[in-house]
Amino acid sequence: MQGVLGCRGCAAEFRIKDGVPVLVGGNVDRLKTETAARFAEEWTRWTDLRPYYEKQFLGWVAPFTREDFVGQVVFEGGCGKGRHAELVARFGAKDIVSVDLGASVFVAFENTRHLPNAHIVLGDLTLPPVKPVFDLAFSVGVLHHMPRPEIGASSMAAVVRDGGRVVYWVYGLENNEWITRFVDPLRRSITSKIPYRALRALSAVPAALMWAAIKLVYRPGPDGKGPARLPYGQYLSSMRGFPFDELELIVFDQLVTPVAYYLPKAEVERWFAGPGFEDVQVRWHNQMSWTATARVRREAAAPGGAREGVTGPEAAAGPEAAAAPEIPGPGRSPAASRTDRDPGLVGDA
Ligand SMILES: C[S@@+](CC[C@H](N)C(=O)[O-])C[C@H]1O[C@@H](n2cnc3c(N)ncnc32)[C@H](O)[C@@H]1O
Numbered sequence: 001m002q003g004v005l006g007c008r009g010c011a012a013e014f015r016i017k018d019g020v021p022v023l024v025g026g027n028v029d030r031l032k033t034e035t036a037a038r039f040a041e042e043w044t045r046w047t048d049l050r051p052y053y054e055k056q057f058l059g060w061v062a063p064f065t066r067e068d069f070v071g072q073v074v075f076e077g078g079c080g081k082g083r084h085a086e087l088v089a090r091f092g093a094k095d096i097v098s099v100d101l102g103a104s105v106f107v108a109f110e111n112t113r114h115l116p117n118a119h120i121v122l123g124d125l126t127l128p129p130v131k132p133v134f135d136l137a138f139s140v141g142v143l144h145h146m147p148r149p150e151i152g153a154s155s156m157a158a159v160v161r162d163g164g165r166v167v168y169w170v171y172g173l174e175n176n177e178w179i180t181r182f183v184d185p186l187r188r189s190i191t192s193k194i195p196y197r198a199l200r201a202l203s204a205v206p207a208a209l210m211w212a213a214i215k216l217v218y219r220p221g222p223d224g225k226g227p228a229r230l231p232y233g234q235y236l237s238s239m240r241g242f243p244f245d246e247l248e249l250i251v252f253d254q255l256v257t258p259v260a261y262y263l264p265k266a267e268v269e270r271w272f273a274g275p276g277f278e279d280v281q282v283r284w285h286n287q288m289s290w291t292a293t294a295r296v297r298r299e300a301a302a303p304g305g306a307r308e309g310v311t312g313p314e315a316a317a318g319p320e321a322a323a324a325p326e327i328p329g330p331g332r333s334p335a336a337s338r339t340d341r342d343p344g345l346v347g348d349a
Helices: 029-043 054-063 085-091 104-112 149-157 177-191 196-216 234-235 242-254 266-269
Strands: 003-006 013-017 073-077 094-101 119-121 134-140 160-171 277-285 290-295
Touching: 003 242, 013 277, 029 104, 054 134, 054 160, 073 085, 085 104, 085 119, 085 134, 085 177, 094 104, 104 119, 119 242, 134 149, 149 266, 149 290, 177 242, 196 234, 242 266, 242 290, 266 277, 266 290
Parallel strands: 073 094, 073 134, 094 119, 134 160
Antiparallel strands: 003 013, 160 290, 277 290
């Protein structure tokens, strides 16, 4: 399915490639492109949608429930293979527009093409050429892979209407300090650079250890909760029904990316510190990650256009040039540029 998507208002035109509008120009930062290309390796291999994704998703976005999506116009930043786009469309969203910067969008398109309310777009979530028309914007497992997570957070809020809501799930620093100390150096120097096949083979080893621990030790109790006395008790026991290759995917996902920040709670709270947000909640998920929810108040926020380093619902967005798109896909990773690292954060890039 090819074609052109035109904007009646500004006459901009965007190519449609294999069913997916390409809303990205040649001006995307190379580190973001490299990250998306590495993740495309993941999502173009583990392409299928699995029954346990719904429970997992509702865990990540809680206290939101499936009812919160019904009848809503939803924006998703970083959709990967479209597993959450498919769910939200099935929950009864009026429409969901899901953006990703990598070639995983073509998998997402295939996974959602039967759903008329699901729309997959290739683009950078910090530069969606749209007005603040969305009722709800969510992002699961994405912002911590951006060179500037706070820009990702404010860009998502920038597409939400007054009174609409955002929900973001990100890696937490608390309880994960050992990852930043021991795993991250290996990820940065080795695993984010090695070929896909080698990384998949390598991922099988920690996945096998996890598998054994989950099967032998991490049994949920009668209340469905994991053993509180063991590290990652709730998290690991929640994976008891997963097939082995899902554990491989989880390990691969941790190791494949050039950028991963583990964010302290205070940092996530800072994203919502301005007057443009209310009802802010930052919840510790499985004692290892953060789910942040907030309501967007546009009239309270400062007016303005796209600005790096500004936090709030007005901090980003605006059309970007549609020229010379480069689709980050497997085997198409440009070399990383590491110039825009935020030295204040723990993790990467
Ligand atoms: C760990 S995956 C999570 C995908 C999906 N949310 C899920 O949970 O299945 C992170 C995704 O974010 C995408 N991503 C990273 N930076 C992005 C950006 N600036 N704009 C759009 N997508 C981005 C990557 O391409 C990748 O598919």
